[in-house]
Amino acid sequence: MSENSTAAGDAVRRVRNSRAVRGLARGGYVASGVLHLLIGWLAVQLALGQTEGQADQSGAFRAVARMPGGEALLWLVAVGFTALALWQLATAVVGVPNAENQVAARAKSVAKAVLYGALAVTGVRYAQGSGGGGSGSGSEESLTARVLAMPAGAWLVGAAGLVIVGVGGYHVVKGVRKKFLEDLVGTGGSAVRPVVVRLGQAGYVAKGIALGVVGGLVVAAAVTTDPEQAGGLDEALHTMRDQPYGTVLLLVVGVGIAAFGGYSFARARFARL
Known part of the structure; x- marks a missing residue:
């Protein structure tokens, strides 16, 4: 049982440290940058009384969907957030390097994985044209x-x-x-x-x-x-x-x-x- 656990941990560690996963995870931070820029812009528009949509993640996704090539961009955003979610989950499994409190650090990684996973799902919904229902x-x-x-x-x-x-x-x-x-x-x-x-x-x-x-x-x-x-x-x-x-x-x-x-x-x- 312990050998199986060790093998599984090594496999997760290899995935976490792979160049492809880390590259996609970095793309997730780019996706986060796009969303925050749009949310900031929507907030400024709200302050000026000029916004027509929600000044939040939904409004940002909707703004991306309306851009030329927005559907493709939304799929890229979803892939980036998915990679970040998987990387955070893998970190929670194998442990957070140099963390003094591994329990708290792993819990934080799980919380981030849930957040990024939810953003990935939202990106997919808007890419499919079904995100603006409510x-x-x-x-x-x-x-x-x-x-x-x-x-x-x-x-x-x-x-x-x-x-x-x-x-x-x-x-x-x-x-x-x-x-x-x-x-x-x-x-x-x-x-x-x-x-x-x-x-x-x-x-x-x-x-x-x-x-x-x-x-x-x-x-x-x-x-x-x-x-x-x-x-x-x-x-x-x-x-x-x-x-x-x-x-x-x-x-x-x-x-x-x-x-x-x-x-x-x-x-x-x-x-x-």
Whole structure:
């Protein structure tokens, strides 16, 4: 049994370290860059009152689908995200190099694999022309409503909201302290240019703020037991815009999310894989 486990682990390790898988995984970071640039652009359009679609992943996928050659690009995006998901799953199986807490590191890799896998599925749906069926915020409200109907559902929703707020805070800290450089090649990301560092800082902070608002909406849904209070990124950006000086804040966040897109392109080159 142990020999079989060792053989399986070696096979997963070989797949993870293969040049083809790592190359495709880097393509996944390019796909992430494209999406974040589009989400940032949609957020800026929302701040200026000119957007007609959702300022979130669904809106970004829809924008790609409308481009010339958008269907082919969506398939490439899906392949890149699939490769990233597989690479993260393989990392969770064989272990995260130099991680002090392997349990936490592996759990993080699994969470990333789920996220990238969901983005890959979304890319396939839009490439097939079946991705625009429903509202992103509507689906989140439906899910929240189902959880609220469970025993202790309000506590579960509230806990989920606090986790999202925590993830947002982690992004802000990661950006301010430049912890993202640990994800890049070289000692402390020394191989990258200063502009990449600035893009990463702005991007992580902006994403953290947006996630914090999303988590706050989920917590509000738990407190009021009203699923309509919940929402995704699009709802969070609308909420941000409607606050005092919200237009300025949303413009800053939109530019920051676009900056994360620029950082993602650099990460495709310098990511530690």
